[in-house]
Amino acid sequence: MNAPDPVARLRVLAAGLRAPLYAEATLGLPFDQVWAVIADLEGELPHLVSFVREFRVPPGDSEHKTAQAVDVLGLRGPFDVRLSPGWCLMQSRLVTMGVAAAPDGPGTRLAVCGAARPAALGPVQRVYRRLLGGRRTRAFFREVERRAALR
Amino acid sequence: MDEDVRPWDVAAPLVRAAQRGDAFAMDDLLKLVTPYVTRLCTPIAPADTADAVQESLVAVFRGLRGLRDPQAVYGWVRAVTVREAVRVARRTAGETPAAPEEIARLQDLLPGVGGGELSAEVRDLLVRLPVQHRTVLVLRELEGLDERTTAELLGVPEGTVKSRLNRARSSFRKAWTR
Structure with a gap:
């Protein structure tokens, strides 16, 4: 097991980050179809995460990129992005977000993780928890599935 | 891993960054220690290596912030992994199959x-x-x-x-x- 599957890997990171948000779900669509939605960060992320209004990603196939996010509070900031099949880790000065996926039979196991950076102030952590609570994660999974089904 | 580079020299800066909440450093550290954790778990929990590896890694990363000396990371990873792998291996022996x-x-x-x-x-x-x-x-x-x-x-x-x-x-x- 030198390369744990991405979902197991994200579970470990969530434990390390003491992430207030971590959830998994199995979607009834094939991996490639689901991952196409996640990998299209610029086109899809604003649909999937309610507080991200705009996410600009430089073009190209590089696995490491710096994207620009604009959230509903108007905060603008660079996000470092690591993207590869089944794995997406994004980090700004304030927050970390991870999405991982692995084929699960005919469907796809999808996991999402969100955490505030420890350097950030307490209130940010609380706001983030509210923005990405349990209801939001279920909405996230539903929306990924809905948008993947359209592809 | 390169024989000339002591593994903890590679790991120590990653540990420090991970302790500050840098998810990328944590991810790099995870990749670095996973083969070592796997090597330890395989003989201890041969029937449940995947579980033992996963639970060891979770315990390692959950406890990472408490590690005072990043140079000691490998010894500490070993201690945590052995404890977890033994726990997983013992647990399996007590299970009963479904009717x-x-x-x-x-x-x-x-x-x-x-x-x-x-x-x-x-x-x-x-x-x-x-x-x-x-x-x-x-x-x-x-x-x-x-x-x-x-x-x-x-x-x-x-x-x-x-x-x-x-x-x-x-x-x-x-x-x-x-």
Whole structure:
């Protein structure tokens, strides 16, 4: 097991980050179809995460990129992005977000993780928890599935 | 790993950054220690290496902030891993397989197998699944227990139930469609 599957890997990171948000779900669509939605960060992320209004990603196939996010509070900031099949880790000065996926039979196991950076102030952590609570994660999974089904 | 570079020299700066909450450093550290953790877990928990590795890694990263000396990371990873791997290996010995009549009801999970009788193929396929996979399948799919209750019943963490269930469903389907 030198390369744990991405979902197991994200579970470990969530434990390390003491992430207030971590959830998994199995979607009834094939991996490639689901991952196409996640990998299209610029086109899809604003649909999937309610507080991200705009996410600009430089073009190209590089696995490491710096994207620009604009959230509903108007905060603008660079996000470092690591993207590869089944794995997406994004980090700004304030927050970390991870999405991982692995084929699960005919469907796809999808996991999402969100955490505030420890350097950030307490209130940010609380706001983030509210923005990405349990209801939001279920909405996230539903929306990924809905948008993947359209592809 | 390069023989000339001491592994803790590579790990120490990653540990410091990870302790500050840098997820990328944590991810790099995870990649760095996973082969070592796997090497330790394989002989200690041969029947449950994947669980042992996963639980060791979770324990390592959960405790990372408390590690005072980043240079000591490998010794500390070893201590945590051995403790977790032994716990996982002992746990397995105490488990009991599901009763045959319960396993028999699993046929409902399979497409194209109807009626009250368990076909020989399904029985054969189930017997070939590891005991713990059979057990989680039965508790979760047939008894309808949620993951937390299943975890309490088996005396394992909820995360293990989740991962075993994933593997059980996947190998069950794979074996069936083969």
